[in-house]
Structure formats: structure tokens, C-alpha cells
Amino acid sequence: MNKREFIKNLTGASLGVAALACIPESFAISVTPVIGNQVSRSKRTFPNVPVVTHEGKVVHFYDDLIKNKIVMINFTYTNCDGICPGMIANLKQVYKEFGARMGKDIFMYSISLQPEHDTPAVLKAFTELHKIKSGWTFLTGSKANIELLREHLGYKNSDPGLDKDNSQHLGVVKFGIESLERWGMAPALGDPKYLAEYIRWMEPNGSRPVLSEMMG
Amino acid sequence: MFKKIIKATSFSQQEKIVERYMKEVNDIQAAGISRRELFKMGLTAGVGGLTTIGGGVFLPNLAQAASSSTSIISPPCNKPWTEPLPIPKTAVSVGNFTGPEADKGQCLEKQNLYNPGNGPIGDYEDFIEARADEHQRWDELGGLAACTKYELMAKEIDWNFYSLAEYPAFNSKVWTYVDMNSDSNGEFATGVLRLKAQYGSPVLMRMYNGLPKGDRDTQGFGINQCSPHLHNAHNPPESDGGPMRFFDSGKWWDYWYPNIRAGFASTHKTGTFRTDTANPKGLWCPGDWQETQSTLWFHDHRMDFTAQNVYKGMASFYTLFSKDINLDTDDETIGLRLPSGKYDIPLLFTDKVFDQTGQMFFDTFNIDGILGDQQTVNFKIKPYLTVDRRKYRFRFLDAGPSRYIELSLSNAAKFTRIANCGNLLPKAQIVSSIRLGVAERADVIIDFSTYKPGTVIYLENRLEQLNGKGTTGKILASSSKTQLLKFIVSSATVVDNSASLATLQTQVMVPMPDRTKNPIKIKRKFDFGTSNGAWNVNGKFFNPTIVSAYPIEGSQEEWTLTSPGGWSHPVHIHHEEFEVINRNGKAPAIDDLSRKDVVRIGDGAQGTAGTSSITFRMQFRDWIGDYPMHCHNVVHEDHAMMIRFKIVPPTDPNAGK
Numbered sequence: 001m002n003k004r005e006f007i008k009n010l011t012g013a014s015l016g017v018a019a020l021a022c023i024p025e026s027f028a029i030s031v032t033p034v035i036g037n038q039v040s041r042s043k044r045t046f047p048n049v050p051v052v053t054h055e056g057k058v059v060h061f062y063d064d065l066i067k068n069k070i071v072m073i074n075f076t077y078t079n080c081d082g083i084c085p086g087m088i089a090n091l092k093q094v095y096k097e098f099g100a101r102m103g104k105d106i107f108m109y110s111i112s113l114q115p116e117h118d119t120p121a122v123l124k125a126f127t128e129l130h131k132i133k134s135g136w137t138f139l140t141g142s143k144a145n146i147e148l149l150r151e152h153l154g155y156k157n158s159d160p161g162l163d164k165d166n167s168q169h170l171g172v173v174k175f176g177i178e179s180l181e182r183w184g185m186a187p188a189l190g191d192p193k194y195l196a197e198y199i200r201w202m203e204p205n206g207s208r209p210v211l212s213e214m215m216g
Numbered sequence: 217m218f219k220k221i222i223k224a225t226s227f228s229q230q231e232k233i234v235e236r237y238m239k240e241v242n243d244i245q246a247a248g249i250s251r252r253e254l255f256k257m258g259l260t261a262g263v264g265g266l267t268t269i270g271g272g273v274f275l276p277n278l279a280q281a282a283s284s285s286t287s288i289i290s291p292p293c294n295k296p297w298t299e300p301l302p303i304p305k306t307a308v309s310v311g312n313f314t315g316p317e318a319d320k321g322q323c324l325e326k327q328n329l330y331n332p333g334n335g336p337i338g339d340y341e342d343f344i345e346a347r348a349d350e351h352q353r354w355d356e357l358g359g360l361a362a363c364t365k366y367e368l369m370a371k372e373i374d375w376n377f378y379s380l381a382e383y384p385a386f387n388s389k390v391w392t393y394v395d396m397n398s399d400s401n402g403e404f405a406t407g408v409l410r411l412k413a414q415y416g417s418p419v420l421m422r423m424y425n426g427l428p429k430g431d432r433d434t435q436g437f438g439i440n441q442c443s444p445h446l447h448n449a450h451n452p453p454e455s456d457g458g459p460m461r462f463f464d465s466g467k468w469w470d471y472w473y474p475n476i477r478a479g480f481a482s483t484h485k486t487g488t489f490r491t492d493t494a495n496p497k498g499l500w501c502p503g504d505w506q507e508t509q510s511t512l513w514f515h516d517h518r519m520d521f522t523a524q525n526v527y528k529g530m531a532s533f534y535t536l537f538s539k540d541i542n543l544d545t546d547d548e549t550i551g552l553r554l555p556s557g558k559y560d561i562p563l564l565f566t567d568k569v570f571d572q573t574g575q576m577f578f579d580t581f582n583i584d585g586i587l588g589d590q591q592t593v594n595f596k597i598k599p600y601l602t603v604d605r606r607k608y609r610f611r612f613l614d615a616g617p618s619r620y621i622e623l624s625l626s627n628a629a630k631f632t633r634i635a636n637c638g639n640l641l642p643k644a645q646i647v648s649s650i651r652l653g654v655a656e657r658a659d660v661i662i663d664f665s666t667y668k669p670g671t672v673i674y675l676e677n678r679l680e681q682l683n684g685k686g687t688t689g690k691i692l693a694s695s696s697k698t699q700l701l702k703f704i705v706s707s708a709t710v711v712d713n714s715a716s717l718a719t720l721q722t723q724v725m726v727p728m729p730d731r732t733k734n735p736i737k738i739k740r741k742f743d744f745g746t747s748n749g750a751w752n753v754n755g756k757f758f759n760p761t762i763v764s765a766y767p768i769e770g771s772q773e774e775w776t777l778t779s780p781g782g783w784s785h786p787v788h789i790h791h792e793e794f795e796v797i798n799r800n801g802k803a804p805a806i807d808d809l810s811r812k813d814v815v816r817i818g819d820g821a822q823g824t825a826g827t828s829s830i831t832f833r834m835q836f837r838d839w840i841g842d843y844p845m846h847c848h849n850v851v852h853e854d855h856a857m858m859i860r861f862k863i864v865p866p867t868d869p870n871a872g873k
Contacts, residue, residue, distance in 0.1 A: 184854070
């Protein structure tokens with residue numbers, strides 16, 4: 001047996017009947033070969049997994065929510081009584097900063113850390129309670145898909161103990177202009193005016209820092 | 217069953233796994249298994265793209281190498297030591313600017329200039345100056361007439377970090393500073409540039425931003441706005457390159473570097489004299505001569521994007537000489553007689569990850585810190601340097617983004633360390649290894665005269681670091697993995713006019729400045745903490761409108777930094793050098809016994825030990841305005857591990873707050 005045959009046989013062995021049967025349909029997505037261009041980088045960075053909005057709509061994370069948009073992403077859950085209420089209140093201020101642009105070219109996503117509890121109906125009730133308006137979508141999905149998003153978007157705490165504890169979840173907003181592949185992050189409890197400014201500063205024709213406002 | 221991922225527990229183990237994995241990849245490629253077959257196996261490796269890994273069970277080593285689904289492994293370097301070390305090229309000053317003349321205030325004239333970043337292939341554009349603030353003390357320090365002028369442009373160049381022999385087609389898109397005068401056509405572009413400056417001769421560096429605009433591919437990271445920070449010159453804020461003072465492609469900024477020693481307008485208004493045997497009456501200079509600096513560097517500092525933009529390549533050297541007082545003269549026949557000219561070589565260490573086409577990869581969603589599996593020296597992986605049989609001065613710089621390094625020589629020879637953090641020491645230290653946190657620097661003398669021609673010595677980094685959070689402090693065994701640069705001793709006989717090694721090891725260089733005449737009136741404490749994964753200082757998140765401290769110009773303060781542990785933070789304070797008073801309540805050890813501008817706190821600060829508290833004294837002299845203090849693990853910095861202080865006159869209502 002030559003080397004090629006050996007490896008081919010190994011492949012066959014690895015892909016035994018049982019293993020083949022276990023490959024889920026969506027598996028193809030995660031093994032898409034990545035080459036050095038934006039499309040492939042985006043596919044690699046943003047899993048295009050199905051998620052469900054608080055309106056009960058099933059959407060694909062990358063294609064429908066991220067691609068060619070300016071976005072703000074955070075993770076939260078409706079039962080959270082730690083930093084989440086403050087975060088939601090603060091992000092509502094950020095929402096106000098952007099005004100009419102929200103839902104037009106800028107979108108905010110809050111992804112549930114307790115998808116098993118936060119059904120679309122629960123999220124819907126939450127958005128009504130907090131008077132969340134269009135352009136800000138709460139998302140849930142299968143536990144596996146939410147975990148995948150959490151991992152890819154850098155919301156896993158490197159301390160495994162802290163990572164298991166939802167109340168210690170990362171209270172940061174990640175923001176970006178997807179078409180330009182510009183991504184930054186800031187504490188979700190930071191000054192809302194500047195959370196909005198950080199995004200505008202990244203825009204080619206956006207505002208720029210006004211130093212006179214920053215001299216204490 | 218698809219998530220059977222075995223975490224590697226140590227650097228060396230991880231290396232072995234990667235090695236086995238690469239063998240598997242090579243075997244697969246040699247066996248000619250089709251993409252379709254690979255695809256069915258749950259992985260696609262190598263061919264013209266990133267090595268993407270899914271369904272880890274099929275090839276165990278592959279699964280282990282990818283400790284998470286987002287891991288990437290660079291193409292291996294199988295032909296080490298085939299590329300010469302790139303020597304940073306020295307920028308050449310211009311007699312006059314090609315564009316409008318500079319002035320104290322913003323230049324309001326436009327300059328039509330070719331912007332390589334404009335449009336799909338570059339185009340002419342009307343550049344304007346972005347700077348709005350006037351230069352402080354401009355007229356008093358000679359204004360334009362006193363300036364040596366440089367024209368630099370931040371732009372994208374083609375660069376191969378790997379050996380040309382192994383990967384001839386690799387062509388990384390690097391953003392770097394290019395000297396427009398000597399590099400007009402870009403054919404001599406070196407990745408790392410160097411500016412040589414002299415005390416007493418202010419430099420006016422006109423920096424054009426020619427970074428790619430529009431929808432040009434940026435390889436997934438970086439922003440085309442820049443703020444070159446001259447780390448850690450004693451400069452006014454408008455020329456400091458602070459995080460909020462960034463500007464766009466199509467604009468320029470006149471950075472004015474007065475090259476004058478701290479104290480010149482405050483504690484040492486009448487200047488100071490340095491005496492030596494050649495000048496028994498002393499040579500005079502403005503300010504405190506004991507604040508003389510030597511190895512500085514400039515790098516991008518755009519808020520939230522410092523890590524990405526520096527990783528992209530915007531980092532170069534600024535070596536400041538002190539011929540005016542016959543000290544570090546850039547001439548080995550006079551002054552301290554340090555090895556000079558071609559024997560004075562800056563070395564920039566930075567680690568990177570590459571995709572299979574040789575492009576740099578940066579995970580913009582990483583929050584802990586970025587570690588590269590390929591460590592580079594002056595932007596080359598495992599280069600060699602043929603050295604003459606004489607003394608050299610090497611200027612080490614850890615350019616991060618997150619890795620701590622500990623440098624040593626493979627033959628166990630000791631370094632003669634003459635500077636720490638860019639500052640000449642009171643007297644050389646003879647040390648067998650040197651640890652550097654990100655942005656820390658060390659100047660060393662290595663004497664190759666005693667080695668036989670053909671002798672090979674490796675410069676190594678043996679410090680273990682498993683993730684972006686920081687170093688473990690453990691020293692690894694020497695191996696091909698720890699070797700960064702190969703020295704090959706040549707047979708040529710050369711002149712060495714630098715001082716004898718014995719002199720270099722024993723002569724007095726720059727004694728520590730006398731701080732006793734400036735009493736401490738204010739003490740401050742800054743705790744570098746984290747809550748819900750976001751960095752804070754004293755429990756507060758960074759806010760660009762908040763100024764956290766208002767030191768009075770001319771005063772000295774005592775600051776204590778504390779860290780809860782579990783992390784490593786190299787903390788950098790702009791504006792002046794400081795002196796460490798104690799670490800963990802104890803007298804400082806050798807690494808802290810100098811003027812410094814970066815101090816390591818947290819884990820692995822020294823040895824394997826952590827540091828919970830560090831206290832230093834710092835003066836705030838001569839310039840008015842705002843400067844930041846931040847973690848120089850640039851990933852932490854970009855995630856708001858930063859405060860700002862503002863130096864104010866004693867009459868300011870906030871003075872001392």
C-alpha cells in the first residue's frame with residue numbers, strides 16, 4: 001500500500017457509517033474553505049446559522065443581519081438582573097443618538113444567553129416592556145448556534161468558571177461596519193454619546209473627535 | 217462527537233501537536249486527496265486559503281492543533297535562516313517641504329499630492345493639514361528655522377515576512393511609514409523605518425496619510441486613520457500622537473519634536489552641564505541632561521484600532537542622539553563611544569499569524585490579547601545576520617501586540633545592557649537574559665570579536681506564553697522554535713573604534729535624575745480591574761470626556777498602580793520617564809532600576825511572580841495638555857484600558873485634582 005492509498009483508507013475508516021450518519025446538514029457551512037478575500041473572511045468570522053427574532057422570524061445570522069450593515073452586537077438575557085437592565089437602558093440612549101438611521105443602515109442586536117428560556121414570545125414581551133423600537137432586534141436560537149455565535153464574536157470569557165456564570169457575561173458592545181471590515185468594541189455601560197461617536201468616527205464620512213469636548 | 221477537542225496544556229506540547237498536524241496536512245497534499253474528499257472529511261487544508269478546521273475527530277492532531285474553531289495556524293517556515301535580517305533604513309531629511317511651508321498653527325493651504333490609497337489604484341488628491349492646535353513654545357525653541365524636516369507617508373506596501381526561497385509568491389499587504397524622500401518610487405521600501413535625531417535639533421516630521429480608502433480590501437482589519445505616537449518622547453500633546461488625534465487618508469499632520477530634555481522650562485530652566493574627561497568644564501544643554509533619552513519608536517495610536525494598525529505594520533524607530541553633550545553621539549570615536557553606524561542595529565520583535573496566502577490574519581473579535589505563532593524580527597521570520605568580529609549595539613523592541621519576550625543568546629553569553637526603556641542606564645548591567653513587555657526596549661552590546669569565524673549564535677525568546685492574557689513566566693528549553701535570529705560570525709577583519717568592552721561595562725553613562733528637589737505633594741492610586749469582561753480603571757470605564765487627573769505643570773507626583781492578578785499588563789504613561797520606588801512593597805529589582813515609561817504589572821512581571829502593586833514617581837514638566845496612561849497590551853488598550861491626565865498650570869481651577 002502506498003502512502004496515498006494508506007491515507008485514503010484512513011479517510012474511509014474515519015468516515016465510517018456511524019460518523020457519516022452524524023454529520024448534520026449545516027456542517028457544510030463550518031468547513032467552507034477560506035481564501036484571502038472579504039467574502040470568505042466574513043463567512044469564517046460570522047457563522048451564517050439560523051436564529052429567531054423576537055418577531056418569530058427565522059433569519060440567517062450573516063446574510064440577513066450582518067452583511068453590508070453597520071451593526072452593534074451584545075449578549076443579554078431577559079432574566080438578567082445584573083448589568084443587563086443598565087445595559088439596556090444605556091443602549092436605548094445609543095439608539096436615540098442614531099435616531100432615524102436605526103433600522104435603516106444601523107442595526108442593534110441583542111442575542112440571548114438563555115435561548116432555552118428566551119423564546120421569541122418571551123423576547124417579544126421583553127421588547128414591549130422596554131419599548132424597544134425597530135432596528136433593534138432580540139435574537140434567540142438553538143443552544144448550539146448561540147454558543148457558536150458567542151465563540152466567534154468573542155463573547156466567551158477565557159476564565160472557564162466565569163464563563164459558566166451568566167451573571168458574569170461580557171458586558172461589551174461590539175460594533176462594526178461590515179462592508180469595510182472595521183470592528184471595535186466598548187463597554188456597554190460606557191457614555192452612550194461616545195458609544196455612538198466611536199461608530200461615526202469609523203465611517204469614512206462620519207464625525208471626528210472634537211478635542212475641545214475632551215479637555216475635562 | 218464533533219467537539220472532541222483536546223486542549224494542549226503547554227507551549228511545547230502545542231508545538232508538537234502543530235508539527236504533527238502540519239505533517240498530516242503535507243501528507244494529505246502529497247497524497248493528492250481531492251478537495252471534495254477533504255471536504256467530506258470535515259476539513260479543508262492549505263490550498264490557497266486559511267486552514268479551516270471542522271469536525272475535529274477525523275484527524276486527531278489537527279483537532280488538537282485547533283484549540284477552538286476559530287484558530288488559525290500559519291504556514292510553516294521550513295527554510296529558516298535563508299533571508300538576511302532587514303536593517304531599518306534611515307530616513308533622509310529634506311531641505312524644504314515639497315508642499316506648503318509649516319508654521320506654528322495649522323497650515324491652511326492645500327497640497328496636491330499623489331495618494332496611493334485614493335481610489336482603486338491611487339490618484340492625486342488635495343491634501344490638507346489635520347492638526348488644529350498650535351505648537352507650544354514654537355517660537356521660543358527656534359520655530360521653523362531650527363527644524364530638520366522629514367516627509368513620511370503612512371501607506372500600504374508589499375512585503376514578504378517569509379523566506380523568498382520557500383514562499384516566493386507571498387505578498388503581505390503591510391501598512392507602514394515610508395520616507396518619501398529616499399523612497400519616492402517605493403522600490404527601497406523597508407518594512408521598519410528609522411529616524412535619527414539629535415538633541416538640540418528639533419525635527420518637523422510631516423506625516424501624510426496615504427492609506428487605502430474606499431472599498432479597497434484591507435485583509436479584514438485595520439482602519440485608514442492614523443495617529444503616529446512618538447513613544448516616549450518628551451513632547452507637547454499636539455505632537456504626541458494621542459489616541460483621539462487621528463486623521464484620515466488624504467490629510468497630513470506636522471509633528472514637531474523639539475528634542476529637548478525634560479525640565480527645560482521648569483525644574484532646570486538654566487540648563488545643566490555634563491562633564492567628562494574631554495570636557496572638564498562641562499558641556500551645557502537646556503533641561504536636565506540626566507533626562508537624556510536614546511531609543512524611541514513611533515507607532516500608530518488610533519483609538520480602538522491601535523492593535524490592528526500596529527499589527528498591520530505601523531511601527532518604526534526614532535533614535536535620539538546626544539552629541540551636544542558628548543554622550544551618545546552616533547560616532548563611536550567620541551562620547552561614550554558606543555558601537556555606531558552600521559554597528560548600531562534596531563531589532564523590532566512582533567508575532568503574527570498568516571493565512572495560507574501569506575496575508576496577516578487578525579482576529580478582530582479577540583478580547584484577551586493576540587498571539588502569533590510566527591515571531592518576526594524586523595518583519596522577517598527567522599532571518600540571519602552576518603556579523604563582523606567586533607562589538608555591536610542592538611536596540612531591542614517588543615512591538616507586541618500582546619506577547620512578552622525574554623531574550624537570550626544560545627551560547628549562554630551575557631548581554632551588556634546599556635539602556636532600559638530607551639534610557640541609558642547609570643552603568644551597564646551584565647545580564648544573561650532580558651525580559652520585555654510590549655513596548656519595552658533594551659539596548660545591548662554584543663561583542664563578536666572573541667568568536668571564531670563561522671561561529672553561529674542564535675538570539676532566542678524562551679519565555680512561555682500560552683495565550684494573549686500574558687506570560688506564565690516559565691523559561692522554555694532552547695529549541696528551533698525559540699530561535700528568532702541567527703548570527704553568523706564572518707572572517708573579515710574590521711576596525712572597531714568603539715570603547716573597549718571593559719569600558720562599556722564600567723563607565724558612567726546617565727545617573728538617575730535627582731528627584732529630591734521636587735517634593736511629592738500628590739499621591740494617586742489607579743487600580744486596573746475588570747468587570748463583566750470590560751476593563752476599568754478605578755472601577756470606571758474609559759470615557760473620552762473624562763480627565764482623571766490634573767497634575768500641576770512642573771510638579772512631581774507619586775502614583776501607585778494595582779492589579780488583581782490573572783493578567784499581565786505592560787502599563788505605559790505618556791509624557792515623561794518615571795522612576796519605580798517599590799514593587800509589591802519591596803525595593804525594585806534590576807529591571808526597574810532605570811528611568812522607565814512602561815512598567816509590567818500583574819502576572820509574570822518578573823520571574824514567574826505576579827505583581828499586585830507598583831509605585832513610581834513622575835514629574836509633569838514643561839508642556840501643558842492631555843496625555844493617556846494605558847495598558848500596552850494593545851488589545852487591552854483598544855478595549856478601553858486607559859485613562860487620560862491633563863497637565864495644567866498652577867492657576868488652573870482643576871490644578872492638582
